[in-house]
Amino acid sequence: MTEDQLRELIGRVKRGSLTRRGFVRRLAAFGFTAPMATQLLAISGAAPAAAQAVPPYRPTRRGGGGALKILYWQAATLLNPHFAVGTTNQEAARVFYEPLAGWTSEGTLFPILAAEIPSIENGGLSPDGRSVTWKLKRNVRWHDGTPFSADDVIFNWEYSRHPAVGATTSGSYRDVNVVKVDDFTVRVEFERPTPFWADAFVASTGMIIPKHQFQNFVGAHARDAPANLRPVGTGPYRFVSFAPGDLLRGEINPHYHRENRPFFDTIEVKGGGDAVSAARAVLQTGDFDYAWNLQVEDEILQRLEAAGRGRVNIVEGGNVEFVQLNATDPNIEVDGERSHISTQHPAFRDPAVREAMALLIDRAALERFIYGRGGPATSNFLNNPPRFRSPNTRWEFNIARANEILDRAGWVRGRDGVRVKDGVRLRFVFQTSVNAPRQRTQAIYKQAAMRAGIDLELKSIAASVFFSSDVANPDTFTKFYADMQMYTTTMPQADPQRFMNQFVSWEIASRANSWQGRNVVRWRNAEYDAAYRAAESELDPIKRAALFIRMNDLIVGSHHVIPLVRRPLVSASLNNLRPVLSAWDNTHWLLADWYRET
Amino acid sequence: MLQYLIRRLLIAIPSLLGISVVLFTVLALAPGDPFEELATNPAIPPEVRANLRASLGLDDPIHQRYFAWLFAMLRGEWGYSFVSRIPVDDLILQRLPTTVVVIGASQILALAIALPVGVLAAARPYSLFDQLANLFAFVGFSLPTFFTGLLFILLFSITLDWLPFVYRTNIEATGWRWWWEHIRQAIMPVMVLGLFQGASWTRFVRSAVLDVIRLDHVTTARAKGLPERRIITRHVVRNALIPVVTLVALQMPIVFGGAIVTEQIFRVPGIGSLLISAILANDTPVIMAVTFVFACLVVFFNLLADILYGFLDPRISYR
Numbered sequence: 001m002t003e004d005q006l007r008e009l010i011g012r013v014k015r016g017s018l019t020r021r022g023f024v025r026r027l028a029a030f031g032f033t034a035p036m037a038t039q040l041l042a043i044s045g046a047a048p049a050a051a052q053a054v055p056p057y058r059p060t061r062r063g064g065g066g067a068l069k070i071l072y073w074q075a076a077t078l079l080n081p082h083f084a085v086g087t088t089n090q091e092a093a094r095v096f097y098e099p100l101a102g103w104t105s106e107g108t109l110f111p112i113l114a115a116e117i118p119s120i121e122n123g124g125l126s127p128d129g130r131s132v133t134w135k136l137k138r139n140v141r142w143h144d145g146t147p148f149s150a151d152d153v154i155f156n157w158e159y160s161r162h163p164a165v166g167a168t169t170s171g172s173y174r175d176v177n178v179v180k181v182d183d184f185t186v187r188v189e190f191e192r193p194t195p196f197w198a199d200a201f202v203a204s205t206g207m208i209i210p211k212h213q214f215q216n217f218v219g220a221h222a223r224d225a226p227a228n229l230r231p232v233g234t235g236p237y238r239f240v241s242f243a244p245g246d247l248l249r250g251e252i253n254p255h256y257h258r259e260n261r262p263f264f265d266t267i268e269v270k271g272g273g274d275a276v277s278a279a280r281a282v283l284q285t286g287d288f289d290y291a292w293n294l295q296v297e298d299e300i301l302q303r304l305e306a307a308g309r310g311r312v313n314i315v316e317g318g319n320v321e322f323v324q325l326n327a328t329d330p331n332i333e334v335d336g337e338r339s340h341i342s343t344q345h346p347a348f349r350d351p352a353v354r355e356a357m358a359l360l361i362d363r364a365a366l367e368r369f370i371y372g373r374g375g376p377a378t379s380n381f382l383n384n385p386p387r388f389r390s391p392n393t394r395w396e397f398n399i400a401r402a403n404e405i406l407d408r409a410g411w412v413r414g415r416d417g418v419r420v421k422d423g424v425r426l427r428f429v430f431q432t433s434v435n436a437p438r439q440r441t442q443a444i445y446k447q448a449a450m451r452a453g454i455d456l457e458l459k460s461i462a463a464s465v466f467f468s469s470d471v472a473n474p475d476t477f478t479k480f481y482a483d484m485q486m487y488t489t490t491m492p493q494a495d496p497q498r499f500m501n502q503f504v505s506w507e508i509a510s511r512a513n514s515w516q517g518r519n520v521v522r523w524r525n526a527e528y529d530a531a532y533r534a535a536e537s538e539l540d541p542i543k544r545a546a547l548f549i550r551m552n553d554l555i556v557g558s559h560h561v562i563p564l565v566r567r568p569l570v571s572a573s574l575n576n577l578r579p580v581l582s583a584w585d586n587t588h589w590l591l592a593d594w595y596r597e598t
Numbered sequence: 599m600l601q602y603l604i605r606r607l608l609i610a611i612p613s614l615l616g617i618s619v620v621l622f623t624v625l626a627l628a629p630g631d632p633f634e635e636l637a638t639n640p641a642i643p644p645e646v647r648a649n650l651r652a653s654l655g656l657d658d659p660i661h662q663r664y665f666a667w668l669f670a671m672l673r674g675e676w677g678y679s680f681v682s683r684i685p686v687d688d689l690i691l692q693r694l695p696t697t698v699v700v701i702g703a704s705q706i707l708a709l710a711i712a713l714p715v716g717v718l719a720a721a722r723p724y725s726l727f728d729q730l731a732n733l734f735a736f737v738g739f740s741l742p743t744f745f746t747g748l749l750f751i752l753l754f755s756i757t758l759d760w761l762p763f764v765y766r767t768n769i770e771a772t773g774w775r776w777w778w779e780h781i782r783q784a785i786m787p788v789m790v791l792g793l794f795q796g797a798s799w800t801r802f803v804r805s806a807v808l809d810v811i812r813l814d815h816v817t818t819a820r821a822k823g824l825p826e827r828r829i830i831t832r833h834v835v836r837n838a839l840i841p842v843v844t845l846v847a848l849q850m851p852i853v854f855g856g857a858i859v860t861e862q863i864f865r866v867p868g869i870g871s872l873l874i875s876a877i878l879a880n881d882t883p884v885i886m887a888v889t890f891v892f893a894c895l896v897v898f899f900n901l902l903a904d905i906l907y908g909f910l911d912p913r914i915s916y917r
Contacts, residue, residue, distance in 0.1 A: 077681045077682040078682050078683055080683075085681060163649065166649060166650050168646060171646055228684070229684060243692050243767065243867060244679075244682045244689060244692070245689070245872060246692075246867035247766070247768060247867065270766065272867065273764070277751070285763075287762055464879075464880060465629040468629065469644075469647050469651070472629075514644070514648065516644025516645075518644075
């Protein structure tokens with residue numbers, strides 16, 4: 001199906017001569033999945049954006065729901081969203097603070113403090129992609145009674161981008177300009193046409209803190225603000241008490257701006273302990289209502305679920321566990337730097353070796369025996385939202401074919417069974433972080449590779465070292481002083497732009513950027529770079545999706561990156577709790593809509 | 599006596615300084631930094647991480663950071679936690695009451711078991727009671743607390759559903775119910791720690807009493823026809839307690855330091871869980887403060903034990 005045909009079909013849906021269902025069915029005939037088809041409609045303005053994405057809210061009055069008890073096996077340590085290092089702190093802050101809009105599980109926007117989601121139709125988006133105008137709700141008050149207005153929104157921009165504040169959200173704010181149009185309208189302006197405009201003031205980095213509480217603490221003394229630990233927000237629950245690293249308590253906000261919400265009278269977020277016992281406390285003993293991010297073997301979860309008290313929630317997101325084959329040589333030192341971009345990996349520069357490596361990992365076994373529901377096998381690096389998922393890739397586990405490819409490419413087995421060519425032996429150091437499923441994956445990979453004449457030397461590094469930004473440490477994943485490595489990369493937004501910059505040539509990690517570059521595998525491809533540049537300013541959503549799909553096909557097709565399994569969000573809740581979850585936003589993104597069925 | 603005290607206190611200063619240098623260097627050389635989670639998050643540009651590192655002084659040379667820490671500490675400023683961005687002393691004070699209650703109760707339980715059992719076992723050595731006490735003491739201190747902890751949870755929380763296994767600091771009830779809830783949730787951690795400690799102390803009390811019970815003054819007391827009860831309490835236990843008191847005094851810093859494993863299992867928000875989460879997050883100021891306070895307490899209780907020793911045993915004099 002060509003782009004023109006697609007456009008014509010969408011046009012017919014808009015005019016009303018084709019039903020939405022008919023559109024989906026027609027696209028299915030061309031191999032498009034149903035979610036992808038509906039999303040095509042949504043982004044081209046032919047479907048109500050977030051209407052279906054949020055489940056219906058049944059309670060008919062505010063409060064009366066008793067206590068909501070949530071268990072995190074990591075504990076929140078601070079409550080200022082602009083200082084949040086990691087999701088746990090964002091979640092804790094999200095109980096009290098709200099952004100202008102949040103991301104639903106389908107990757108569409110849902111207005112929270114905004115009166116409506118900006119679009120070209122309602123005049124919120126400028127056709128040239130250089131600005132977005134947000135209209136704010138008018139009836140919103142902070143917990144202390146002060147009215148919420150555009151000044152608060154402007155203040156968050158100033159606060160976050162101030163270098164002395166040291167905000168972790170500054171990446172979303174430093175390159176934009178924010179203008180107050182009137183008391184309830186703000187305009188975010190971009191230097192260049194920006195198709196992905198929903199970053200500042202949206203979702204986890206977009207939580208708005210009150211100007212009147214923080215205005216005297218902009219600068220190096222930002223951490224002295226009393227409101228850092230006693231938040232005053234706009235959210236459904238008001239602050240009661242907080243013990244860092246342990247317990248957060250809140251009570252119902254009787255003046256919340258969305259009607260009949262929230263359902264619960266009090267909220268309690270307890271932190272600490274481990275994931276397995278957190279799952280137990282919900283699924284087996286029912287002491288808590290909800291347990292977050294259960295990175296627990298699926299077998300255990302199924303056994304606990306059998307108690308019948310609670311269930312496991314699986315929410316699809318973009319996180320993916322994948323293997324990287326180093327494009328550079330980790331064993332040669334150039335200017336005091338290993339894995340230098342001027343070098344080439346002696347074995348992986350041969351496409352045959354990379355292709356063989358991709359054939360040697362049994363994803364079906366990973367899914368069945370290790371990850372279960374928490375890790376469906378995938379052949380794509382970019383998996384979600386569905387509109388960006390490539391239909392062009394396949395995965396296969398085939399040792400015989402790997403052997404055949406290597407034989408044909410001239411890699412012959414030596415006396416010890418390891419293949420050699422021109423003095424290069426297929427013996428690779430394969431590193432990852434210490435984590436039981438990863439070590440089991442390494443073992444499965446090693447066994448299969450052995451049968452194809454490839455010897456993998458397994459190495460596992462403590463997570464706090466592997467994922468640190470410590471320049472002095474040789475074992476960090478960004479230094480990549482190994483032939484292969486494996487980890488999960490997270491996709492915190494429903495837009496793949498930030499996610500796909502992991503393979504552009506200007507992001508290559510090197511000494512010059514203190515190994516902070518995002519292209520860790522050090523792969524370079526002119527077509528990929530060009531596609532990425534084009535996607536950065538492509539305003540047509542369909543063309544842009546096609547560009548990202550092309551990028552995915554390029555990197556996966558190079559076999560320098562071997563996607564293994566998707567990592568959806570796994571959590572547990574009691575049978576009668578109705579949480580509203582999304583993988584594109586925090587767990588607490590729509591806490592006001594949580595309720596208990598009676 | 600006073601001279602002895604002053605001398606001991608002066609000696610403590612260089613040893614504390616030495617301890618702080620070693621702690622600081624080890625922490626500075628340890629790999630990792632507090633921003634692990636930022637590293638894999640594409641939404642956070644690397645410059646932000648670099649800025650954060652710089653603003654926390656992580657890029658300064660070690661000696662510079664050490665002296666900055668030392669002078670701040672001397673002025674009574676404990677520093678700011680990297681991950682919580684609040685003063686470290688606030689963090690510690692928040693955790694202190696729970697730790698003191700839970701660990702303190704477990705130490706009292708341990709003493710309440712060890713003293714009577716140890717004394718009775720030693721009064722009738724190799725009797726059935728002694729054999730049983732020995733057996734349980736061996737089992738008790740051979741089983742690690744993380745194992746007994748999980749065993750207790752499986753038995754009392756999951757199978758029997760009697761006790762909660764998540765420790766909560768906010769009990770909403772008042773009056774008797776409040777006390778009851780607190781006791782109920784503290785039973786398992788206190789038992790796990792108390793039984794373990796009690797088992798090893800039982801062995802110690804038993805051997806201390808056995809040493810004394812064979813001495814001549816006990817035989818003399820028996821010859822005088824004193825009742826057995828009086829012999830044990832007056833003539834035996836009092837003398838046997840001298841080494842026990844020292845041992846218990848040296849254990850007291852533990853009450854502050856918390857029990858890392860047990861606190862983690864039962865989610866008790868004590869100093870131990872603060873320390874372990876700080877270590878996992880590379881939160882140097884918190885690790886430094888907790889370990890350094892711990893070192894100070896060890897030095898202090900050592901001194902206290904020495905003084906107590908002379909108090910209980912007048913034959914020892916201080917010069």
